Amino acid sequence: MSGVSLRAIFDAEFDWVCRTLRRLGVRQGDLEDAAQETFLAVAGRLAEYDPTRPLRPWLFGFAMRIAANHRRKKKDDPTDTADEAASTLASPEQEAELSQAKGLALRALEKIDDDRRAIFVMHDIEGFGAPEIAALLSIPANTVYSRLRVARAEFEGAVQRLTEKARR
């Protein structure tokens, strides 16, 4: 049983959920649907939330699943050409504009494999502890660290490449 109202969670965490979905690879155009799906999923499991536990890791699990569904749908749909990655075909001016609107970190996050990106987001952006991530994902803490190391290398590399590209 939970003493938390969905409305309270929505009011407090809607923006955070949206940011999280974006960081997990949901496109801006899909964000509204994904956010809605996330809160509907939360509604279905609200009774299981323990208010003595931190809320965000719990919400993150829902956002992660919804984001994975969106990424999968995008990959499975050959007619879906609205990929934001297509911005590489844009003019330098358009690309600069897109980059600025989107932010370096979001673009760099796209370069991290999906399984590692969630761990990177949880650890290095959200500040979740490795034990907490391990519990959320049902994986050993050492696996969290090993994936995180690779994710960090991918992120660092992407930041460097994107920064150099922007300077040219």
Next chain:
Amino acid sequence: MSELDPLSDGARAAITDELRAPSGDPAMRARVAGRLEAALGAAFAVTAVTATASAAVPAAASSVAAKGTVALTHGKLAAIVAVAVTAGATAGVGVDRALNPRHEAAPVTSQSSVATPQPAPPSVSVPTPVESASAPAPSVAKPPASAPPVASAPADPVGDLARERALIDTARAGLKHGNPTAALDAVQRHAKSFPNGQLREEREGIRILALAALGRVDEAKGYDKKFRAAYPESLFRPQIDAALGTTP
């Protein structure tokens, strides 16, 4: 525990910018709120949700979808409800497997899983026990009665988190490179700057390990007594027990 090298300045700056990026689209928020309210009715608006009421939510939403009485984005409610309920059923423990069935991940036994159904807390009538805007600390959240109000975000959660992370990374690196003095120094700086920081579980775990490595076992055991009480399910436990020669 494992150790991580600190992120580069460039990567840190990118993350800081991302955390500072303006978020929130009031129009989108209003649209989604309206649709959730229409789909879920009272289950969305009520202050306290009981197990019965919330368990009825998916059915209610599906019912609304079936009747087609609510106009949602792109007319996708039915699909959304189906996806959402599925996600709800699989979120939390096992999410990784759902995303990556190929992984070797073995379930951990820690009870700090946040999605596993938990016994009802003693006071379920306290409204809005939502964490503040900062990322939650692992394992030990304050009970609702003492939880900060929703709007009470720290003055600079972004900078604080980055600074916390840097100190903890330094402490980890100290342990990794056989320099427990440096690890302890970073731990103490973290404790001074962020006594109730978001990474305090990691800090205290590292503190105990560093003290043990320095041969200050009695001191380490003193800290461990508090640590064990605060984080009974911590994944630091086996390492601490090994370092102190204590029984799990």
